[in-house]
Each structure stands twice: as structure tokens, then as C-alpha cells.
Amino acid sequence: MKIGVLTGGGDCPGLNAVIRAVVRKGIFHYRDEFVGFLEGWRGLIEDKNTPLNLDSIAGILPRGGTILRTSRTNPSKRPDGVERCLKTIAAHKLDALVAIGGDDTLSVAQRLHEQGAKVVGVPKTIDNDLGGTDYTFGFDTACNIACEAIDRVHTTAEAHNRVMVVEVMGRDAGWIALYSGIAGGADVILIPERPFNIDKVAESLRQRHERGRYFSIVVVAEGAKFATDKGAPTVQDMGKDEFGHAKLGGIANTLAKEIEQRTGYETRAVVLGHIQRGGSPTAFDRVLATRYGLGAIDMVHRGEFGCMAALKSNRIVSVTLKEAISKNRVVDDEMIEIAAGLFQELSVKEVAVK
Numbered sequence: 001m002k003i004g005v006l007t008g009g010g011d012c013p014g015l016n017a018v019i020r021a022v023v024r025k026g027i028f029h030y031r032d033e034f035v036g037f038l039e040g041w042r043g044l045i046e047d048k049n050t051p052l053n054l055d056s057i058a059g060i061l062p063r064g065g066t067i068l069r070t071s072r073t074n075p076s077k078r079p080d081g082v083e084r085c086l087k088t089i090a091a092h093k094l095d096a097l098v099a100i101g102g103d104d105t106l107s108v109a110q111r112l113h114e115q116g117a118k119v120v121g122v123p124k125t126i127d128n129d130l131g132g133t134d135y136t137f138g139f140d141t142a143c144n145i146a147c148e149a150i151d152r153v154h155t156t157a158e159a160h161n162r163v164m165v166v167e168v169m170g171r172d173a174g175w176i177a178l179y180s181g182i183a184g185g186a187d188v189i190l191i192p193e194r195p196f197n198i199d200k201v202a203e204s205l206r207q208r209h210e211r212g213r214y215f216s217i218v219v220v221a222e223g224a225k226f227a228t229d230k231g232a233p234t235v236q237d238m239g240k241d242e243f244g245h246a247k248l249g250g251i252a253n254t255l256a257k258e259i260e261q262r263t264g265y266e267t268r269a270v271v272l273g274h275i276q277r278g279g280s281p282t283a284f285d286r287v288l289a290t291r292y293g294l295g296a297i298d299m300v301h302r303g304e305f306g307c308m309a310a311l312k313s314n315r316i317v318s319v320t321l322k323e324a325i326s327k328n329r330v331v332d333d334e335m336i337e338i339a340a341g342l343f344q345e346l347s348v349k350e351v352a353v354k
């Protein structure tokens with residue numbers, strides 16, 4: 001078969017491991033031929049391509065980013081974008097296309113599939129919020145980076161009697177905040193799923209300090225919301241990407257000021273941002289990404305188009321792209337209960353507005 005491969009949306013540690021697995025199994029086991037499309041859907045619209053073979057994938061397993069580069073290009077927002085993608089697929093005589101991306105990239109994959117293209121998806125996002133799968137690769141790496149940052153911030157918070165607010169990524173779902181917050185021993189965890197009452201956050205910190213603790217760690221997801229803001233997250237500016245997403249970020253700074261004002265405790269903010277997306281994937285993510293890649297190439301050869309490789313109960317299975325993009329997989333009540341069980345007063349649950 002001749003197969004196209006692209007990576008779309010925000011990058012994520014493990015993308016190269018997926019590409020490597022797809023190409024190796026495709027060449028070694030199926031005698032496939034590959035072409036890489038550069039910079040996400042832009043590569044298909046403009047036919048920007050590169051050869052993808054055993055030489056081009058050599059040594060990429062531990063590398064972050066993506067050798068195919070990426071972008072948030074949305075063909076539906078470009079003149080004849082979808083038609084141009086279909087034309088490129090036809091021009092290269094592709095038997096299949098493997099699209100590695102999150103809900104935005106995979107929604108385009110679904111659209112192309114509806115127009116007759118033979119597409120298989122692979123789920124990617126550090127946010128871990130894609131439907132149809134238990135885990136996305138990149139999430140574990142992001143959590144480990146965030147956890148290490150929280151550990152480091154801990155010692156300086158302790159030394160200075162400070163409250164430290166650590167902002168992690170997580171647009172619609174608080175998985176990174178919750179996992180890194182639990183792993184890093186945070187005292188308050190704030191997630192997009194539960195708008196929070198700032199007075200309750202301050203009160204929780206006061207109670208902790210009255211118990212004799214003299215520093216605190218607050219972990220907040222970038223998409224968390226003050227209850228008073230009627231569900232609006234903090235944005236860096238009003239500009240939006242081609243999929244309609246505003247640039248989030250900066251809630252930690254506002255939060256730090258509000259906490260200091262209410263409690264009188266010296267408070268500092270740390271925004272981790274893209275550090276969470278950069279660098280080498282963890283061993284867990286390398287293995288998961290490899291399993292996804294192997295699953296995807298097998299799906300291509302079984303003709304399971306319009307589907308995505310997914311992890312369910314630790315098995316790689318095939319789910320429809322439709323299921324994967326139908327809704328975000330947000331933090332569920334059970335997980336919130338687990339986090340809440342750790343705290344006396346300070347928790348995602350107690351400070352949240354019901």
C-alpha cells in the first residue's frame with residue numbers, strides 16, 4: 001500500500017514514536033510505501049511532502065516534537081481546503097492516510113472520510129481529553145514534567161513561607177492538574193470541570209496555615225474558571241486559532257493576587273506552559289505511542305477506515321472517529337472523589353461551586 005502520514009494540532013511527546021512504529025511495521029511486515037505530509041493539514045492542502053522511510057525515521061524514538069512538523073491549519077477554513085486535500089490524496093495515489101492528532105485534527109479526518117478518503121486516526125493530546133480512549137500518549141510525559149516542577153516549587157515555597165500557584169495546561173479537562181497535583185502533593189487543585197469560589201480557596205489555605213503549615217501549593221489548570229466569571233476561562237488575548245480556540249493562560253497570576261489579597265500570605269505564580277509539551281517522552285509514552293502506531297497500521301490493512309486506534313482496558317482497539325470526537329473526556333466524579341479523599345478541607349471538591 002502507499003500510505004500518507006501527518007501530525008496535526010499542538011505537538012506532543014511521542015509523535016515521533018508513533019510515526020516510527022507505523023513506518024517500521026508497514027515496511028517490515030506489509031511492504032508498504034510511505035509519504036509524510038508536513039505541518040498538519042497544510043501539508044495536504046499545499047502538497048508539502050517528504051519521503052518517509054527507514055532512513056528518515058532512524059533515531060527518532062526518544063525525540064520530542066514531530067519530524068513532520070505540525071500546525072493548527074483547518075482545511076474547512078481555507079478556500080477549497082477539503083477539496084485540495086482530496087486532490088492531493090488522489091495525486092499521490094494514496095491507499096490510506098494515517099492522521100495523528102487531537103479532536104480538531106480528527107474532526108477533519110472524519111470530514112475527509114465522509115468524502116470517501118481512507119483515513120485512520122491516532123489519538124494525541126497531552127490534555128488526555130479525547131473521547132473513545134482511556135489514555136492519550138504525551139499525557140504521562142506532561143504529568144511527569146509538571147510533577148517535577150511542583151516538587152521544585154515545593155522547596156522554595158517552604159523556604160520562603162509562601163503560597164505558590166502552579167499553572168499547568170488543560171483547556172477543557174483538568175487531567176494534568178489532577179494527576180500532577182496528586183503526584184506532587186498539592187494543597188488545592190483547580191480544574192476546568194469545577195468553577196471555583198476564590199473565597200473558599202482562600203479560606204482553605206487559611207485553615208491549613210492555622211493548622212501550623214506555613215506554605216501551600218495550588219495547582220491550577222489553564223482552563224479553570226472563577227465561578228464569578230460565569231464559565232469564562234482566562235485568555236491571553238482575544239485572537240482565535242482556525243478551530244476557534246482562544247489562547248488560554250495566565251490564570252495563575254490573577255489567582256496569586258486574589259489569594260494574597262484575601263489571606264495576606266505572600267504568593268507567587270509559575271506558568272509551566274509549553275515546557276510540558278517539549279522534550280523526550282517518558283518510557284510509558286514511548287510504549288503507548290508505539291502500540292498506537294502498530295495498531296493504526298494494522299487497522300489500515302484490515303480496512304478499518306473512519307476509525308481511530310484506541311486504548312481500552314489496556315488493549316489497543318478500534319473505535320470510530322465519530323465516537324472519538326463526539327465529546328471531550330473530562331475528569332469524572334470518581335476521579336474527583338479520589339482527589340478529594342486526600343484532603344481535609346482543601347480539595348477540588350470542597351472549593352468548587354456545585
Ligand code: F6P
Nearest residue numbers: 010102125126127169170171248
Ligand atoms: O491541546 C493541547 C494544548 O496543550 C492545550 O492545553 C493548550 O491550551 C494548547 O494546546 C496550547 O496550544 P498552542 O501551542 O497553540 O499555544
